[in-house]
């Protein structure tokens with residue numbers, strides 16, 4: 001089956017970025033000049049998904065406005081002959097069909113995914129956490145869709161994280177699938193734990209915010225008790241799913257930028273700006289003048 005739908009949980013409060021996020025969704029913070037969530041939406045499109053489902057909450061209308069048409073702005077840009085900007089603005093609303101569903105209470109990632117159940121229906125789907133912006137030669141989601149096509153099983157993106165930092169993640173206990181075409185990147189998962197203590201982490205393979213899930217996950221989440229932080233954790237739902245179906249980890253190729261963290265956000269801003277034709281050399285020259 002083809003993966004057509006991509007779910008973006010976006011109901012979180014974004015307290016780490018207060019006061020910037022007091023009246024603005026954290027997903028709308030710009031990396032250079034593009035909101036964080038748009039990077040994820042573009043990745044989902046590049047991977048062949050054509051239906052975007054955004055799980056929103058109170059105070060998130062700016063996300064809906066962003067992916068909608070903006071008549072006044074378009075008219076103004078047209079009158080002023082700013083055709084390049086007009087194209088950029090139109091491309092966003094023309095990009096894709098977006099559906100929204102509200103998560104009334106922020107009760108965890110597993111709960112957010114459950115909110116999308118009706119819109120997803122009985123088919124495999126992708127989940128993208130917008131905070132994790134991933135750059136690389138092949139879109140991260142596309143790499144995992146290939147693995148899904150070969151296995152017809154849920155696939156979770158993983159990355160090596162060494163040291164105590166591992167306890168900020170979900171962690172898999174798995175072993176590489178030696179045969180097949182995935183060069184040791186595909187892992188059989190035996191178990192998964194959400195935010196373990198460093199000493200208790202089953203491996204150094206951390207879960208990164210890109211998932212392909214079979215619809216069986218909804219039934220598993222129905223039966224999942226509240227976990228870390230008193231929330232319904234997707235990782236715990238996946239552990240129950242493991243009892244019914246195979247779940248694989250996929251150590252993806254690419255660089256992950258943790259834009260949910262202030263330092264990660266700043267680093268990503270600099271890296272993305274340095275890659276831009278219109279900004280890169282100016283920023284590079286400026287950085288060189290800093291006495292660091």
Ligand code: G1P
Nearest residue numbers: 109132169170206207208209235
């Ligand atoms: C979520 C998941 C966690 C995963 C992380 C990746 O945690 O629950 O398993 O490792 O995203 O970014 P959060 O960062 O929302 O606390």
